[in-house]
Amino acid sequence: MKVESFALDHTKVKAPFVRKCTVLTGEKGDKVTKFDIRFMQPNKEEMQSEGIHTLEHLLATYMRDDMDNIIxxxxxxxxxxxxxxxxxxxxxxxxxxxxxxxxxKVLETEVVPAMNEVQCGNYKLHSLALAKEYAKNALSKGFTDKFMIE
Ligand SMILES: [Zn+2]
Structure with missing residues (x-):
């Protein structure tokens, strides 16, 4: 399978979860890891574009407070x-x-970073209210590393 995520049976997972997808090793031995950070139950739920876009801006910012190795x-x-x-x-x-x-931190956020014509490709497509709703919902359920349904 060329595309790793196509090998995942999306009917057998339980969201929210974080999954380690792949670890790649470069020629010089450097490693790069890809993670699947799943908020919604596949084929049952989805985020609206405004909300996921705002969450993207916020996670891209806040995740880097805790991890200095994000690509x-x-x-x-x-x-x-x-x-x-x-x-x-x-x-x-x-x-x-x-x-x-x-x-x-999303729940405490009042201003969305980079929500302007210069720094974003669709700066009107945002909803902080939806981003907070998704954050609150995922936090109340909690993320697991045991995501496969037995
Ligand atoms: Zn944007």
């Missing part, structure tokens, strides 16, 4: 969560801690 954090096209890539090989529990810390 990228981007929303999934299915709008059920985010992919994050980071240097090194952090364990899932470290990422869960950073995600939950970040979501607590």
């Amino acid at each position: 990228d954090l981007s929303p999934m096209g299915c709008r059920t969560g985010f992919y994050m890539t980071a240097w090194g090989e952090d364990d899932v529990k470290t990422v869960i801690g950073a995600v939950e810390n970040s979501l607590k």
Whole structure:
């Protein structure tokens, strides 16, 4: 399977969860890890574009307070969560801690960073209220590293 996530049976997972997708090793031995940070139950729930976009801006900012090795954090096209890539090989529990810390900050947020025409590609497509709703909902359920339904 060329695309790692296509090998995941989306009917057998229980969100919210954080999953380590892949660890890649470069020619010089540097490692890069990709994580699946899933907020919504696949094919049952989804985030609205305004909300996931705002959450992207906030997580991209707040996750870097806890982790200094993040390369990228981007929303999934299915709008059920985010992919994050980071240097090194952090364990899932470290990422869960950073995600939950970040979501607590989302609840306190009053101004969305980079929500303007210069710094964002669709600056009118935002909803802080929805981002807070998704954050609150995921925090109340809690993220797990045991995401496969038996
Ligand atoms: Zn944006």
